[in-house]
Amino acid sequence: MDRQPLFKRKTAISYKTEEKTVVRGYNVSDLAEAGYTFYDMLFILFQNRIPAENEADMLRYETGEFLEHSMSPSAASAIAVIGGRPNLPAAVAAAVMTFGSAHGPGAAHGYMMHKYIERARVEGKTLEEMGKILVDEYMDAGLAVMGMGQPQHLDGDPRAEPTHIKHEQVCSVVYLALQRSIEKHFNERRKKEGKAYVAVNMIGAGNTALAELGFSPNAAWCIGCVCRGFSCAAHAVYSMKKGRAWAASKREPMVQMLDLSMINYKGPADREVPSQAERQQYARKQKEEGEYKKWVI
Amino acid sequence: MGNLDDPRLNYNYRTREHGTVPMDEERARFQWVSEVAYKNVHRIVSRGYDTTELVEKGYGLTDVLFIDFQARIPLAEENEMLNYVMVVMLEDGLSSPANISRIVAGGKTLMTQAAGSSILAFGHAYGAYQTFGKLMDGILARQAKEGKPLAEVVEAVVREQLNDPALGVSGLMLKDPAAKRMIARAEKLGVAGKYIPLMKEVVKAAQKFSEAPVDIDLLGATGAAMFDLGFTPEATWGILAVTRAFAAGAHYCEEVECEEPVRLGQTLTPKEWYEGPEDRPVPTLEERKKVAKAMEAQTPEEWKQIFLERQKIKGSGWAIVEEIDDPRRKI
Numbered sequence: 341m342d343r344q345p346l347f348k349r350k351t352a353i354s355y356k357t358e359e360k361t362v363v364r365g366y367n368v369s370d371l372a373e374a375g376y377t378f379y380d381m382l383f384i385l386f387q388n389r390i391p392a393e394n395e396a397d398m399l400r401y402e403t404g405e406f407l408e409h410s411m412s413p414s415a416a417s418a419i420a421v422i423g424g425r426p427n428l429p430a431a432v433a434a435a436v437m438t439f440g441s442a443h444g445p446g447a448a449h450g451y452m453m454h455k456y457i458e459r460a461r462v463e464g465k466t467l468e469e470m471g472k473i474l475v476d477e478y479m480d481a482g483l484a485v486m487g488m489g490q491p492q493h494l495d496g497d498p499r500a501e502p503t504h505i506k507h508e509q510v511c512s513v514v515y516l517a518l519q520r521s522i523e524k525h526f527n528e529r530r531k532k533e534g535k536a537y538v539a540v541n542m543i544g545a546g547n548t549a550l551a552e553l554g555f556s557p558n559a560a561w562c563i564g565c566v567c568r569g570f571s572c573a574a575h576a577v578y579s580m581k582k583g584r585a586w587a588a589s590k591r592e593p594m595v596q597m598l599d600l601s602m603i604n605y606k607g608p609a610d611r612e613v614p615s616q617a618e619r620q621q622y623a624r625k626q627k628e629e630g631e632y633k634k635w636v637i
Numbered sequence: 638m639g640n641l642d643d644p645r646l647n648y649n650y651r652t653r654e655h656g657t658v659p660m661d662e663e664r665a666r667f668q669w670v671s672e673v674a675y676k677n678v679h680r681i682v683s684r685g686y687d688t689t690e691l692v693e694k695g696y697g698l699t700d701v702l703f704i705d706f707q708a709r710i711p712l713a714e715e716n717e718m719l720n721y722v723m724v725v726m727l728e729d730g731l732s733s734p735a736n737i738s739r740i741v742a743g744g745k746t747l748m749t750q751a752a753g754s755s756i757l758a759f760g761h762a763y764g765a766y767q768t769f770g771k772l773m774d775g776i777l778a779r780q781a782k783e784g785k786p787l788a789e790v791v792e793a794v795v796r797e798q799l800n801d802p803a804l805g806v807s808g809l810m811l812k813d814p815a816a817k818r819m820i821a822r823a824e825k826l827g828v829a830g831k832y833i834p835l836m837k838e839v840v841k842a843a844q845k846f847s848e849a850p851v852d853i854d855l856l857g858a859t860g861a862a863m864f865d866l867g868f869t870p871e872a873t874w875g876i877l878a879v880t881r882a883f884a885a886g887a888h889y890c891e892e893v894e895c896e897e898p899v900r901l902g903q904t905l906t907p908k909e910w911y912e913g914p915e916d917r918p919v920p921t922l923e924e925r926k927k928v929a930k931a932m933e934a935q936t937p938e939e940w941k942q943i944f945l946e947r948q949k950i951k952g953s954g955w956a957i958v959e960e961i962d963d964p965r966r967k968i
């Protein structure tokens with residue numbers, strides 16, 4: 341049996357021999373035997389250190405609340421993919437991959453924080469002042485301020501403020517100071533503009549705490565998004581075992597997700613397919629008229 | 638209009654309706670139906686438990702896994718065991734999930750693409766929890782049906798499937814005690830149920846029939862432990878594939894930090910590795926009419942000949958014979 345790695349890489353993360361698997365110098369079996377938790381492991385994996393107990397507890401809190409969020413793009417994707425009855429991992433992988441610049445933009449929020457903390461340092465400004473600068477720059481440019489607002493939890497994500505409070509109990513240093521300033525100035529400006537209050541979301545609260553715990557933007561993003569993969573697996577398994585494949589059956593009492601009546605077509609009206617003899621003239625005219633351009637995506 | 642005017646069609650294609658289907662007013666409107674979780678503006682609720690209340694009361698990720706998949710709060714010992722399994726499963730060096738993550742990272746992608754794609758490494762050989770679960774449940778079902786001693790049924794199954802990568806027994810962990818320590822920990826915590834004793838019988842039978850030394854491997858240990866914690870094979874498959882995806886995120890980070898991105902067309906394949914046809918001239922389109930012929934079978938005998946010929950073409954897929962299982966199939 342070939343046990344050589346597929347390709348050659350130097351790595352500082354781990355090694356594996358016939359005798360043991362070692363992560364950042366620690367034998368994983370020994371870690372498990374000694375009673376370290378999965379939360380501790382994430383610190384070892386991403387930060388090369390065993391966390392203080394209150395740090396591991398903060399991560400317990402965050403991963404526990406990140407895990408399940410009922411119907412969001414990730415769960416919806418898992419359910420849609422499993423409708424075709426592929427292997428379960430395909431649905432779970434798709435769910436994790438839904439996380440991008442709109443759904444849980446954790447890394448982007450982290451990089452935003454880093455940029456403005458660095459500017460505070462270089463420009464000799466307080467984090468309170470930098471929060472206002474960030475809000476003004478984003479809003480003047482017409483950009484969404486990351487970490488604010490959630491399309492479903494209109495009065496504020498139920499997890500966000502409790503996370504901030506928990507965060508304050510563990511530690512409260514640069515990231516939370518900047519985040520709190522962003523929230524304050526964001527809503528002050530909205531109020532001046534006659535707009536409604538918008539609360540912090542789980543990127544603003546959760547990602548800020550993960551950053552304070554020492555996770556890089558991508559590591560924090562990984563923890564948040566991959567955690568969700570667990571619940572998406574649950575939603576996919578539920579759909580696989582108790583739902584109907586294909587999601588289009590007419591025999592179900594409820595209209596299904598992929599019932600034909602769910603299709604609302606707004607494209608060009610039905611039109612005759614030109615023959616091959618007509619094709620060149622037809623295509624040239626179509627290109628010249630340019631009406632097609634409004635449909636280009 | 639081409640073949641669409643063929644009288645053998647049992648419909649008139651040209652007169653079929655155009656346009657979308659009107660809303661179905663007879664049935665209830667579409668909703669996301671779930672037994673797992675719901676949320677409203679103010680709460681997220683999994684199996685009846687508010688998730689914020691759970692974490693405020695000291696529950697964590699591993700507890701929520703029991704809640705999401707099994708609709709119950711685990712015993713402290715069960716939670717401890719799940720933690721143990723996940724600690725051991727998190728990272729495995731440069732194995733398939735890490736490799737996939739690194740390859741995807743090389744294309745300069747988002748971390749979520751790399752971590753997500755790593756989950757696809759879990760199939761019916763690597764991390765074969767679904768297959769392993771069906772094998773275990775199949776043995777138990779067979780024993781219940783035949784009423785024979787467990788050891789006898791296990792031996793009959795293992796004799797047939799000794800080299801199955803989903804058996805949970807192999808030569809992979811002869812020098813690494815991690816799998817056996819995991820089983821011992823489950824027994825010590827009192828969470829071993831019917832699967833760990835069954836797995837021990839499987840190991841015993843495999844050692845009896847195998848010419849090479851074999852023992853319980855990581856699939857066998859983690860699978861049996863997870864099933865005894867009450868997780869179904871599918872839940873186990875999902876949970877442990879996702880567990881490994883956290884480490885795939887770290888491999889993504891290291892690949893981006895330490896390696897150059899890979900460009901389209903950059904990677905060469907050495908001629909020495911090539912074992913296909915010799916280099917040959919491309920026929921003109923005129924010559925094609927003489928050179929090319931359709932591989933059509935007129936009889937089952939001809940079909941068999943062509944089938945066997947096609948199996949010689951590596952990469953065509955004809956040499957793969959597999960059963961793509963319907964995941965809804967019951968034991």
